[in-house]
Amino acid sequence: MTTLSTLTKARCRWLAKLGSRQKRYGYVLVAPAVLVLLLLTVYPSLYMLFVSFYDWAIVATIPRRFVGLGQYLWMVRDPDFRGAILVTVIFVMGVVLVEMVGGFILAMLLFTDSRGIRRLRFAFLIPTIIAPVVVGLTWRWMLSADLGVINYLIGLLGISKIGWLAKPLPALLSVMLVDIWQWTPFTMFIMLAGLESLPVEFFEAAYVDGASPWQVVRYIILPMLIPVIIIALMFRTLDAFKTFDIIYIVTRGGPAHATNVLSYNVWRKGFFENNLGYAAALSVVMIILATVMTQVYIRVLTRVRRTT
Amino acid sequence: MYKRKTSISTKLVMRYILVVVVLALFLFPIYWLFVTSLKNRVNAFSMPPHWIFIPTLENYVHVLLKTNFLSLARNSLVAVLTNVAISMSVGSAAAYGISRFKVGQRNLLFWFLSIRMIPPIVASIPLFLIAARLRLIDTVVILPILYLVLNVPFVIWMMKSFIDEIPEEIEESAIVEGCSHLGVLWRIVLPLVAPGLVATAVFCFIFAWNEFLFAMLFTGASTMTLPVGISSFIGQEETLWGYITAAASLAAIPPVIFAWIFQRYLVRGLTFGALK
Numbered sequence: 341m342t343t344l345s346t347l348t349k350a351r352c353r354w355l356a357k358l359g360s361r362q363k364r365y366g367y368v369l370v371a372p373a374v375l376v377l378l379l380l381t382v383y384p385s386l387y388m389l390f391v392s393f394y395d396w397a398i399v400a401t402i403p404r405r406f407v408g409l410g411q412y413l414w415m416v417r418d419p420d421f422r423g424a425i426l427v428t429v430i431f432v433m434g435v436v437l438v439e440m441v442g443g444f445i446l447a448m449l450l451f452t453d454s455r456g457i458r459r460l461r462f463a464f465l466i467p468t469i470i471a472p473v474v475v476g477l478t479w480r481w482m483l484s485a486d487l488g489v490i491n492y493l494i495g496l497l498g499i500s501k502i503g504w505l506a507k508p509l510p511a512l513l514s515v516m517l518v519d520i521w522q523w524t525p526f527t528m529f530i531m532l533a534g535l536e537s538l539p540v541e542f543f544e545a546a547y548v549d550g551a552s553p554w555q556v557v558r559y560i561i562l563p564m565l566i567p568v569i570i571i572a573l574m575f576r577t578l579d580a581f582k583t584f585d586i587i588y589i590v591t592r593g594g595p596a597h598a599t600n601v602l603s604y605n606v607w608r609k610g611f612f613e614n615n616l617g618y619a620a621a622l623s624v625v626m627i628i629l630a631t632v633m634t635q636v637y638i639r640v641l642t643r644v645r646r647t648t
Numbered sequence: 649m650y651k652r653k654t655s656i657s658t659k660l661v662m663r664y665i666l667v668v669v670v671l672a673l674f675l676f677p678i679y680w681l682f683v684t685s686l687k688n689r690v691n692a693f694s695m696p697p698h699w700i701f702i703p704t705l706e707n708y709v710h711v712l713l714k715t716n717f718l719s720l721a722r723n724s725l726v727a728v729l730t731n732v733a734i735s736m737s738v739g740s741a742a743a744y745g746i747s748r749f750k751v752g753q754r755n756l757l758f759w760f761l762s763i764r765m766i767p768p769i770v771a772s773i774p775l776f777l778i779a780a781r782l783r784l785i786d787t788v789v790i791l792p793i794l795y796l797v798l799n800v801p802f803v804i805w806m807m808k809s810f811i812d813e814i815p816e817e818i819e820e821s822a823i824v825e826g827c828s829h830l831g832v833l834w835r836i837v838l839p840l841v842a843p844g845l846v847a848t849a850v851f852c853f854i855f856a857w858n859e860f861l862f863a864m865l866f867t868g869a870s871t872m873t874l875p876v877g878i879s880s881f882i883g884q885e886e887t888l889w890g891y892i893t894a895a896a897s898l899a900a901i902p903p904v905i906f907a908w909i910f911q912r913y914l915v916r917g918l919t920f921g922a923l924k
Binding site (some may be wrong): 473633 | 660663664666667668670671673675677678680681693695696697712738739740741742744745746748749750751752756758761762763765766767768769770773774775777778780793794796797800801804829852854857858860861864865874875876878879882888892893899900903904907908911914915918919920922923924
């Protein structure tokens with residue numbers, strides 16, 4: 341009894357001190373990380389805003405010219421930018437939709453007590469874990485028109501050769517397929533984790549009450565998975581939005597700008613066409629879009645978590 | 649009763665078959681990458697493809713001995729390990745501060761998350777200009793610094809999720825017993841989060857090892873990392889597929905092995921510590 345009360349007293353004293361000295365200790369711990377990230381993100385962002393008001397070439401000897409909002413005004417009329425928006429919207433919406441639905445179906449398939457199937461889970465994740473460069477090279481090799489194994493395999497089905505990376509629509513579909521291949525295991529894993537955190541009694545009770553499997557999925561599993569689904573959606577939307585590596589390796593934004601997503605467009609304008617001012621303006625727009633999307637997802641997520 | 653049991657087991661067999669078929673489809677590209685790397689030039693380019701052939705290691709021998717693969721791998725290792733060391737110390741300290749002293753509340757955490765969500769190409773434009781002015785391009789320090797943007801927010805979120813799992817009372821009673829703050833951190837918190845620390849470091853390693861965009865823009869001949877080096881093979885003649893697939897297979901090995909060892913933490917690592 342006595343030890344307990346002395347402990348509680350000591351704890352009270354400890355907690356009382358927490359206000360002043362403790363908090364300072366906490367700030368010291370957090371400061372380096374905040375400082376590093378301020379230096380590496382906030383300062384460059386402000387600098388980028390500054391650059392976006394100029395005509396600015398990579399080569400330092402070419403004089404910089406202040407153009408005010410000129411870069412932004414050009415953006416509105418720039419056909420490359422419009423095309424990039426369209427391609428990005430198609431790309432992001434397409435891959436995210438397929439990855440979410442496919443990930444859910446795969447998760448349901450792998451959601452079982454069977455130890456053998458559980459052991460196979462990891463193998464699904466290999467595409468997600470290896471470098472995008474490796475993924476891109478693998479698919480570029482397989483999609484090659486004359487030597488690619490994909491044209492050979494569809495040839496067995498009686499379909500004639502397709503120049504996957506030579507024509508606009510097949511090229512866009514190809515890079516989308518690569519993204520879907522790489523990231524569906526990711527959504528699958530997230531949804532599996534969600535499924536396994538659900539109480540089993542719910543499904544069993546529903547089955548006993550005579551619900552069909554479809555009804556269990558529709559009215560019990562899906563509503564309970566919503567927080568997890570939103571997390572998967574957030575990561576996939578924003579990561580698809582920043583896709584660069586796969587495009588760079590597989591198609592270089594071509595043919596005829598068919599796979600020129602926003603990230604690749606920024607790279608091309610800045611580092612290939614040597615127009616950093618315009619690339620900076622494009623980047624400002626991308627940062628705004630990414631931040632707005634992140635904020636929306638965070639809002640939705642906190643609201644959903646509060647209600648469930 | 650008996651009948652029900654058989655129907656369950658046939659269901660399981662059906663599920664097994666389905667899983668294996670889907671898995672085979674998923675892994676076919678990996679298989680194709682690896683198989684191509686084991687073929688000699690004639691086999692690799694034969695159409696229809698040779699499914700049965702005599703495997704050869706000549707591509708690997710060539711890549712390891714006659715290309716700059718080993719120096720690329722060394723560059724990657726130097727950049728990645730330096731970065732992981734700094735990211736882990738800076739990030740874990742911040743995670744502890746946020747978890748225990750409630751510094752900055754939610755806003756600070758969501759700021760870190762939003763850094764994770766910003767497209768890297770966007771950050772690279774101003775960083776490139778700054779790095780060029782500081783003459784840091786193609787130096788050994790630039791990638792470890794840039795990868796802090798990638799890994800510090802990740803370490804903070806991951807380590808916060810691990811530290812949150814330790815009951816605070818343990819630390820409180822240690823302080824009451826007369827242990828110093830640093831002592832608590834060193835003797836009590838550190839051993840308890842050790843598995844989390846290792847798992848987080850491994851994920852940082854994988855992310856930085858796989859990174860391509862920063863590495864492409866900020867390195868030159870002397871500091872080029874593996875992903876950039878391998879991708880540059882493709883600029884040459886299309887006939888190098890044997891070498892490319894061999895180099896790519898080698899580059900893919902560390903992430904796969906690490907992820908396999910730490911698969912228990914994969915969901916957490918892939919979701920920024922949000923899901924366990």
